[in-house]
Amino acid sequence: MPNIKDVAALSGVSVTTVSRVLNKRGYISQETYKKVYDAMKELDYQPNQIARNLYNQRTYFIGLLVPDISHPFFAEMAHRIEILLFDQGYKVILCNTQKSNTREHNYIDMLRQNKVDGAIVATHMLEISDYEKMTLPIVAMDVFLGDSIPTVCANHIRGGKLAAKPFIEGNARHVLQIKGNHDIKCPAWTRHSVFASELHEHNIQCIDYELKDEEFNRCQYYEIIRKLVEQHPEIDGFFSTDTVAVNAMKYFLEQGKRIPEDVMIVGYDGIDAAKTTYPSLSYVEQPFDKLSEVIVDILLKKINGENITENITIEDIRYIEGKSTRNC
Amino acid sequence: MPNIKDVAALSGVSVTTVSRVLNKRGYISQETYKKVYDAMKELDYQPNQIARNLYNQRTYFIGLLVPDISHPFFAEMAHRIEILLFDQGYKVILCNTQKSNTREHNYIDMLRQNKVDGAIVATHMLEISDYEKMTLPIVAMDVFLGDSIPTVCANHIRGGKLAAKPFIEGNARHVLQIKGNHDIKCPAWTRHSVFASELHEHNIQCIDYELKDEEFNRCQYYEIIRKLVEQHPEIDGFFSTDTVAVNAMKYFLEQGKRIPEDVMIVGYDGIDAAKTTYPSLSYVEQPFDKLSEVIVDILLKKINGENITENITIEDIRYIEGKSTRNC
DNA sequence: TGATTATGCCAAACATTAAAGATGTCGCCG
DNA sequence: CGGCGACATCTTTAATGTTTGGCATAATCA
Numbered sequence: 001m002p003n004i005k006d007v008a009a010l011s012g013v014s015v016t017t018v019s020r021v022l023n024k025r026g027y028i029s030q031e032t033y034k035k036v037y038d039a040m041k042e043l044d045y046q047p048n049q050i051a052r053n054l055y056n057q058r059t060y061f062i063g064l065l066v067p068d069i070s071h072p073f074f075a076e077m078a079h080r081i082e083i084l085l086f087d088q089g090y091k092v093i094l095c096n097t098q099k100s101n102t103r104e105h106n107y108i109d110m111l112r113q114n115k116v117d118g119a120i121v122a123t124h125m126l127e128i129s130d131y132e133k134m135t136l137p138i139v140a141m142d143v144f145l146g147d148s149i150p151t152v153c154a155n156h157i158r159g160g161k162l163a164a165k166p167f168i169e170g171n172a173r174h175v176l177q178i179k180g181n182h183d184i185k186c187p188a189w190t191r192h193s194v195f196a197s198e199l200h201e202h203n204i205q206c207i208d209y210e211l212k213d214e215e216f217n218r219c220q221y222y223e224i225i226r227k228l229v230e231q232h233p234e235i236d237g238f239f240s241t242d243t244v245a246v247n248a249m250k251y252f253l254e255q256g257k258r259i260p261e262d263v264m265i266v267g268y269d270g271i272d273a274a275k276t277t278y279p280s281l282s283y284v285e286q287p288f289d290k291l292s293e294v295i296v297d298i299l300l301k302k303i304n305g306e307n308i309t310e311n312i313t314i315e316d317i318r319y320i321e322g323k324s325t326r327n328c
Numbered sequence: 329m330p331n332i333k334d335v336a337a338l339s340g341v342s343v344t345t346v347s348r349v350l351n352k353r354g355y356i357s358q359e360t361y362k363k364v365y366d367a368m369k370e371l372d373y374q375p376n377q378i379a380r381n382l383y384n385q386r387t388y389f390i391g392l393l394v395p396d397i398s399h400p401f402f403a404e405m406a407h408r409i410e411i412l413l414f415d416q417g418y419k420v421i422l423c424n425t426q427k428s429n430t431r432e433h434n435y436i437d438m439l440r441q442n443k444v445d446g447a448i449v450a451t452h453m454l455e456i457s458d459y460e461k462m463t464l465p466i467v468a469m470d471v472f473l474g475d476s477i478p479t480v481c482a483n484h485i486r487g488g489k490l491a492a493k494p495f496i497e498g499n500a501r502h503v504l505q506i507k508g509n510h511d512i513k514c515p516a517w518t519r520h521s522v523f524a525s526e527l528h529e530h531n532i533q534c535i536d537y538e539l540k541d542e543e544f545n546r547c548q549y550y551e552i553i554r555k556l557v558e559q560h561p562e563i564d565g566f567f568s569t570d571t572v573a574v575n576a577m578k579y580f581l582e583q584g585k586r587i588p589e590d591v592m593i594v595g596y597d598g599i600d601a602a603k604t605t606y607p608s609l610s611y612v613e614q615p616f617d618k619l620s621e622v623i624v625d626i627l628l629k630k631i632n633g634e635n636i637t638e639n640i641t642i643e644d645i646r647y648i649e650g651k652s653t654r655n656c
Numbered sequence: 657t658g659a660t661t662a663t664g665c666c667a668a669a670c671a672t673t674a675a676a677g678a679t680g681t682c683g684c685c686g
Numbered sequence: 687c688g689g690c691g692a693c694a695t696c697t698t699t700a701a702t703g704t705t706t707g708g709c710a711t712a713a714t715c716a
Contacts, residue, residue: 001443013663015704016664016666017663020705027660027663029662044461048441048704049441049443050387050442050443051670051703051704052704054672055669055704056704069397070403070404072600075398075400078422082422083426086424091442092422093420094420094421114419115329115377115378243600246601249604249606250604250608254606276550276577276605277605278606332672341697342698348696355696360696379671381672382702
């Protein structure tokens with residue numbers, strides 16, 4: 001692979017001059033400029049970023065830690081985040097932590113060894129103290145990593161209320177909600193507790209089920225729902241993330257239940273799958289675009305030295321009414 | 329951030345000795361080993377990979393170019409590929425080319441400047457010659473990038489036949505198939521041409537529609553289907569990728585069509601969405617696990633100097649029968 | 657003449673590694 | 687007991703590709 005010396009040799013100028021051309025620094029004549037550019041083209045020269053990174057002490061690399069990129073929520077976010085970052089000159093290193101703290105630990109070490117400029121973290125298998133003692137600029141995505149690290153998430157209080165409303169208005173009596181196995185510090189937890197208390201306020205029974213550690217795989221959802229509904233045949237309402245909700249819809253329909261007459265279903269997130277069900281799913285939509293914009297914005301500010309620790313809550317969260325809920 | 333000098337200073341040995349401890353090279357006394365490790369721990373030292381990369385002339389970085397990571401097919405593949413690579417010590421740089429050749433070009437340049445050890449490419453907006461002249465080890469994922477770059481894909485001839493079978497056996501008369509806007513060199517194209525010729529052999533009309541460049545966004549699928557079906561009300565069969573197929577199912581059900589009695593639907597890929605429809609979708613399943621294993625395997629072999637140019641076709645592709653097709 | 661423009665050279669810096677060299681210790685043989 | 691070699695341990699030095707600052711040297715222009 002050609003290096004700057006080869007370019008200098010071919011164009012008949014010094015290495016310094018080539019560097020000056022590359023970085024548009026100092027005086028360069030039109031003629032030299034052309035000579036150097038021609039040489040670069042002829043050699044198909046690509047400046048060695050590794051060497052530049054070493055000298056400049058920054059890499060423009062960003063670590064993106066998600067539990068599982070094949071989960072549509074993270075895929076949607078990753079897509080937007082990567083594009084926003086690339087357009088600002090940053091490169092994303094993808095890390096699937098798989099809900100394993102060993103893996104998460106290895107990824108964090110790897111990112112630090114590779115001197116990433118920052119990280120976006122959507123997982124939290126490590127101790128909060130592990131994150132807090134890091135000097136690396138971090139933004140937490142829908143997850144709490146301690147007071148010193150800003151969390152960006154949608155307003156889950158509002159989300160929980162929005163999700164509860166159709167059940168209240170539709171006169172549901174026994175609602176099953178399935179929540180992730182995140183610990184209590186996870187913002188997503190909020191929507192579920194708000195949801196539950198909203199229902200209780202209206203004397204609607206809320207049956208809570210928390211997915212176990214080993215139940216995070218999406219292909220298990222259907223079975224889990226089947227068992228739960230068998231245990232609670234009285235269920236006439238269901239609330240969970242979209243990925244779970246679409247499985248629930250399938251199950252209820254297969255059982256001959258009418259939706260929304262017999263069972264109402266509300267999803268959360270607004271991923272593709274929520275938009276292609278029949279009957280169409282009612283769901284609370286997370287502001288993917290806004291979330292990713294704010295996450296990237298905060299991260300870049302932190303990288304540029306701003307000391308940001310406050311959490312940011314995105315307010316624009318909407319309820320999209322489909323045909324899986326009824327209005328009485 | 330502490331560097332190897334700080335560790336050396338704190339442990340009272342030379343920089344080289346620390347390096348030897350790190351790389352387990354040469355003779356190190358138990359005592360020195362301990363001193364160095366204690367110092368590393370005390371300083372929370374992380375070896376600088378950038379400097380190592382520069383010296384060793386390899387980065388263990390792999391570029392992953394996909395059109396759009398939020399598309400479930402790529403998300404599923406990316407997930408598996410990233411895990412396999414990380415477990416082999418490689419790091420994945422995520423690139424969403426967005427079907428833009430400018431972006432793709434910029435990504436390729438970026439990857440070369442960052443001296444990635446290899447790349448997995450699932451997009452092809454550039455000229456084949458652009459890829460062929462690169463010295464970078466590349467594996468093409470379900471895409472053709474010229475004779476010198478190995479393509480890994482499932483057997484789409486078999487896939488096309490498997491997809492056609494239920495329509496033939498179910499006595500469909502007018503089948504609409506929607507295919508991606510990939511040019512004719514894309515392996516995925518094969519399944520659609522095989523599908524069409526299989527139908528023709530059995531005197532079934534096959535209406536082909538090719539998505540336009542600007543129609544790659546999944547939220548547009550429903551509208552496209554609506555227009556096509558309005559133009560062809562005789563349609564009693566539908567074949568496409570899962571992401572399109574689930575939209576078709578929604579549309580037909582909303583139109584009051586019975587599935588499979590009035591319209592049969594077959595999907596392709598086997599993503600989550602295909603598994604949560606009601607009635608359950610019949611689909612041809614791509615071997616995600618096997619595909620990703622082979623892609624990573626071939627790439628690592630190429631990185632290690634093997635000259636691999638032959639395409640690899642994965643045979644284990646299956647038809648999963650759901651309730652969206654009928655057996656007459 | 658003196659400022660401006662253009663270029664070159666050299667050395668240092670970034671953090672690390674590897675080859676070669678220095679130093680010291682130990683055992684063994686004559 | 688002196689010398690030699692084998693081995694253990696650590697240091698010195700050069701290298702990886704790039705940028706930058708300081709300094710020197712011209713040529714050009716006003």
